[in-house]
Amino acid sequence: MENPQLAWYIGGPVLGLCVVAMRWLLNERLGATGAWSDVIERLQARSVGFGTRGWMLIGLVAGAFGYLLVAGGPDFHGYGWLTDTFDSTVLIAAILVVAGVLIGYGAKLAGGCTSGNGLSGTAILSPASLAATATFFATGIAVSFVIKALI
Amino acid sequence: MATRAAACLIGVVFGVVLSWTGLSSPEVLREGLLFESAYLYLFFASAVMTAFIGLRVLKRRAPRAVLTGEPVAWTTARPERRHVVGAALFGVGWGIADVCPGPIATQLGQGVPWALATTAGFVLGVVLYLGRERAPAPALRPALEEG
Numbered sequence: 592m593e594n595p596q597l598a599w600y601i602g603g604p605v606l607g608l609c610v611v612a613m614r615w616l617l618n619e620r621l622g623a624t625g626a627w628s629d630v631i632e633r634l635q636a637r638s639v640g641f642g643t644r645g646w647m648l649i650g651l652v653a654g655a656f657g658y659l660l661v662a663g664g665p666d667f668h669g670y671g672w673l674t675d676t677f678d679s680t681v682l683i684a685a686i687l688v689v690a691g692v693l694i695g696y697g698a699k700l701a702g703g704c705t706s707g708n709g710l711s712g713t714a715i716l717s718p719a720s721l722a723a724t725a726t727f728f729a730t731g732i733a734v735s736f737v738i739k740a741l742i
Numbered sequence: 743m744a745t746r747a748a749a750c751l752i753g754v755v756f757g758v759v760l761s762w763t764g765l766s767s768p769e770v771l772r773e774g775l776l777f778e779s780a781y782l783y784l785f786f787a788s789a790v791m792t793a794f795i796g797l798r799v800l801k802r803r804a805p806r807a808v809l810t811g812e813p814v815a816w817t818t819a820r821p822e823r824r825h826v827v828g829a830a831l832f833g834v835g836w837g838i839a840d841v842c843p844g845p846i847a848t849q850l851g852q853g854v855p856w857a858l859a860t861t862a863g864f865v866l867g868v869v870l871y872l873g874r875e876r877a878p879a880p881a882l883r884p885a886l887e888e889g
Contacts, residue, residue, distance in 0.1 A: 596764045614816070635869070650755075655757040655761045657757075691861065691864040694835035697828045706842075708829070730832075734837025738837070
C-alpha cells in the first residue's frame with residue numbers, strides 16, 4: 592500500500608459508530624445493498640430524487656472520491672488475482688460481471704451484504720444475519736482457497 | 743432535507759473508512775480471506791462490537807430518532823433458506839471479485855475502471871431479484887395466460 596493503512600482499531604469502531612449514528616438520527620439500518628437498491632428502484636420507477644438510503648450511497652462514492660483527491664490512489668494497480676492470472680480484458684470484465692450478478696442477487700435474497708447482515712445485523716444478534724454472515728464468510732474463504740489452488 | 747444530508751454524511755465517513763483501511767482494494771480483501779492477514783477480522787470484529795455496545799446504549803438513552811422522531815427500534819429475523827442460499831451466492835461472488843457492495847461504490851469513487859464491470863453485474867443481479875420479487879407467484883397468475 593502506498594498510503595499508510597488506517598489502524599483497524601480506529602477504522603472498525605468508526606464504522607461501528609456509523610451504524611449507531613444511522614439509528615440515532617434516522618432509525619435506519621446501515622447497509623450498502625439497501626442503499627444501492629434504493630437508487631435502482633427509484634431509477635426503475637423514473638422517480639426524481641433519492642431517498643435517505645440513496646443519499647448514503649452518494650456519500651459513500653463521494654467519500655471515496657474525496658479520499659482520492661486528498662491521499663491520491665487508489666492503492667492498487669490492476670485488479671488482484673484476476674489481472675495477475677489473465678491477460679484478456681474482456682475475460683476479466685466478464686468474470687467481474689458474473690461475480691457482480693452473484694453479489695447483487697445473493698445480497699438481495701439474503702436481505703443484506705457485509706454491512707447490512709454482517710455488521711448491522713450481527714450487532715443486534717439477528718439470527719438470520721448471523722446465519723448469513725457465517726455462510727458468506729465460509730463460502731468467500733472457501734472460494735478464495737479454491738482459486739489459490741487452481742491458479 | 744436534514745435526513746438526506748445526515749445519511750449522505752454517514753455515507754462519506756463510511757466511504758473514507760473503506761478507502762483509508764484499504765478494504766476497497768481486492769488485494770487487501772483477498773489477503774484477509776486467505777488468512778494471510780488478520781486485519782479484515784480485527785476491523786470487522788471491532789466494528790461489530792462498537793455497534794453492539796452503541797446500539798444498546800442508544801436504546802436506553804435515546805428513545806426517539808433525532809431527525810425523524812421515530813421510536814428507535816429494530817426487529818430481528820429468524821433464519822430462513824433464502825438467508826443461507828443468498829449468502830452462499832453472495833460469498834461466491836465476494837471470493838471471486840474480492841468486493842462487496844460497499845467497496846463497489848468506493849472503487850467507483852476512486853476511479854477504478856474494473857469497478858464498472860462489477861457494478862454492471864451487481865445492478866443486473868439486483869434488477870433480476872426485484873423482477874422476481876414483483877412477479878406474481880405462479881399459482882396466482884390468471885388462468886388466461888395458460889390459455
